[in-house]
Amino acid sequence: VILPEATYLERYDPLIKVTQKGLGIALRQPVVRPMYESKPAWWIAKGIGEKLGLSSYFPYKDYEEYIKKQVQLWNIDFDNLKRHGYVGIPGTASPYITEENQPHFNTESGKIELYSEELEMYGFDPVPVYTDIEEPPEGYFRLLYGRSPVHTFSRTTNNRWLWELKRENEVWVNSESxxxxxxxxxxxxxxxxxxxxxxxPLSVKVTDRIRKDAVFMIHGFGVKSSxxxxxxxxxxxxxRLITxxxxxPIxxxxxxxxxxxxILKEA
Structure with missing residues (x-):
């Protein structure tokens, strides 16, 4: 059974707690209707639950109603959150350490622990110990990958305007290599x-901005759907190359x- 889920631009998602200088709540909301027969995850879960006789676990008509109930508990105006996408929680900004505002860490002691008795209890090194990594075999390079500031993974590589800015990825190779x-x-x-x-096949980009023993590719390209x-x-x-x-272990x-x-040269 295939239950096609709507994309993140077509659905509400759970509220996001943002922790920076102060606390805040961010809202991801739909900007277009779901295409074809795709449905949001909450709709699928609610429908299955109701068929199983679990309606009491889903006491809301839709996810907007569910979120409204959540923000009411925090005295946040939903319409304001929906309009701006983010609402800060007043009185939660305390970025500086003072006598009255001491930091607390999620450890047994409540402090930064350079020696972790908890890790030791579970059989791990209580102080980090460096472990040598496997080096590339002769003639090989470590494969590194990352993101483009233009694209969001493979989601946008077919977007007309963003495609004009970045149409394909290259393999970065150190100049000396x-x-x-x-x-x-x-x-x-x-x-x-x-x-x-x-x-x-992909093009070479010769650069000094990479180590001699590694190559780099931007993620999200090489789409196989015609x-x-x-x-x-x-x-x-x-x-495809990440096998x-x-x-x-921790x-x-x-x-x-x-x-x-x-690297294999094309004929």
Whole structure:
């Protein structure tokens, strides 16, 4: 069963608590109606719950009504929040440490702990210990990836106006590494990772703004859907080359910059 969810521009999302100098509440709200048969996640969950006889867990008509009830508890005017998108909570800004405003940290002692007895209790190093990382094999580079200030992942690479500003990604190669490999700006290459996965062709960008042992790609390009006529096969997909990852044993977060690629010149 496929339950198509509406995009973030077509739905309300849960309220966002913003913590900066002071507390605030941000609202993400729909700017267009959902297309085709897609529905917001709250609508799908509410519908399934009602079919299962769990209507009492969803005591609201729609998500706007649900959010209105939430903000009333904080004495926030919903219409004002909807109009501005953000409302600050008065009296919560206290950026400076004083005798009356002492910081508190979420640790057993309430202080910054350089030696963590909690980590030690769970069998981890109480003080961080550096662990050597795997280096790229001979002829390979560490694959780095990141974002473009113009695009939001692959969501906007087919947008007419943003596409004009950034139409495809390149592979950044250090100038010295490029000279060694005989690469020049604009030259078409493919990347092949340690597991034999090969990218679509993309152009070389020679730069001093990267390490000699790494290459860099902007994420979100190399779209395979021909319906996205502007973005179709523009540049290469970095995700295709990310076939390995490492899990952090303490936080459970995934590290994906552990893949290595070699550069293959296009004929």
């Amino acid at each position: 490029a000279r060694t490999l005989g690469l020049v700006n604009g030259q078409k290459v493919r990347l092949e990772n340690q597991d034999g996965v090969r990218s679509e 319906d996205l006529k502007r973005a179709y096969l523009r540049g290469a997909d970095d995700q 390995r990852y490492r899990m952090d 936080t459970g977060t995934a590290g994906m910059r552990v893949n290595f690629v070699k």
